[in-house]
Amino acid sequence: MTGTAPLLRRLAALTTAPGPAPRTAPEVLADRPDGTVVRAGRTVAKAHAPDCDPHDLAARLRIAAHPLLHGILLPPLPVTAPDGFLIRADDGRALTRWPYGTPVSPDDPDAAPWQDAARLLAHLHSVDVGRLSGPVPPMRGPAKAARALTRLRTALAPGTHPAPLSAAADAVERAWSLLPPWSRAAAPPPRTELLCHGDLHLGQLVRHPTTGGPWLLIDVDDLGVGDGAWDLARPAAWFATGLLAPNIWSGFLAAYRAAGGRAVRPAGDPWPDLEVPARALTVQTAALAVAKAAAAVRPLDEIETAVVDACARMTSLPQQLAPAALDVG
Template identity: 35%
Template structure:
């Protein structure tokens, strides 16, 4: 636990599980003690969802030398809110997904498919008689789970489960894009669109320094294919709302930056209102290198996770591509070939992604966030030089 983590824990004493999740050595010990065994060699908090003074939940990977052995949802609530914790435990226990809970009654650890916010149990009927046989590829607590069946006829498929109301792209849009030749995998849906199935693509995530041309080509193809596809449209003011929310989060995590974050939010709002009207594009919406798969077969790259796709300001995908690299700690992000995004769009992308270094538990997260805010502010100062 570094000084920035320690400061957060000290400011939120009524949320005891927070200190546990920010201290992986202690988390390792307590999980092993509560589970009665230690069948892993390392513990990593992959994603943290924190509401100040209220709750914290995390996707925790237990790994050995070959990679993740299993993933867990570890969660706890404000001191005295045992009702929510008991609800988590009852839900998980009823489906056989309870892994451990603390003797002090401050936290629980459950399998991702036992996350009550996702309500996955009933949705697995007919797809997996043993949910523990599912390979968990990605898990965002209370939001989304991506799994791959490891036995039976489903090994060539990917299953993505969303919490109700969290996926913005209608399945019809994804169907139409695939039919029009967009570089995505065909998707089918059930349970009102909260469960989606797609084909598994054997490959690796894109490397900014080696795959930029292919990614830029894929974005052009996506835009062309989407010509008559019905999809939502979002504006620069939608970006302002998202940036403001992210910057308020930064202010709560790092009070020393609260003033700068608030000023940046106001400046961004003004700059986005003044953003020159330009061409719109059909956008991935949340582009980063790990949202692009380079197939082992050698075929064209495939865009994945188009939950935020739609029509919006041209250049936004290029901005998020850069900002995502900065959020991982890159000091020399590699842009996509072609025109650079407008400085205001890049500033907005940096602001929107600014909480990610903390949420993804990056080493030196506080310094990275401070750097992202400084880069965002510098981009606004530079916008006067753009038409």
């Protein structure tokens, strides 16, 4: 367990409603280095990553609670009166409270709400940043990609792992080296006009209210201004590497454009806008895959091999992620 017993007790206390009403036993939903999440009934409490900047997180929480984000982001619950959304644990970690929402079911991939996600992103990217209170921090997507490479390098000390894993790590490193500095968090991004989620995947959607409610985006840890194409890059990369069916990708892209999404051109080939972020997300995914395989002392599985192979293609054809898969005009 990543969360210590005192931390888990503190999170459980945050989920418990005061008064004589029956209480639901707390349940640990996630316990990872980047976050520990506990649920009881209709409330969730989260301990954010130890290296989370509390000032930036406080700004992100204010944005999630802003009326302009109603119907787009799940709003946080106050933890202090009248509207404080963040407190600190004894170990310094930031703690927040949220309404519980029903997540996407992993058992029914055909029902995955890709088009709902696309519309939510389009609405998020259309928010007038100037109307939000206080400064808006930068989107942290590139920083997460850089951390994935650090994790890879830590996990694979030279000469300590089988040759296939070492070769996979080399392919990831070569692909990383070809990316522009901004996508490696080594320079400011060229576009910073849109409010971005920063880590879009299906695990970042819930229905709220839980019974028949609309889909909403969750997890604001990476929310901020930046290049909105980063939010489309993971499904784009999955399509390009053969992990997402063409009809799902085309439906996602069409829904985003129909809802007025501004991160890609309104018609025609979106790839000039998506190429760099999609390559960066592919490298990030591959780096984490190799690091996890090394930690578990196992070979890469089929999906992990696919993303590493995509990195290898990037080094032979630096301007293309998967040439045969990208005719999506």
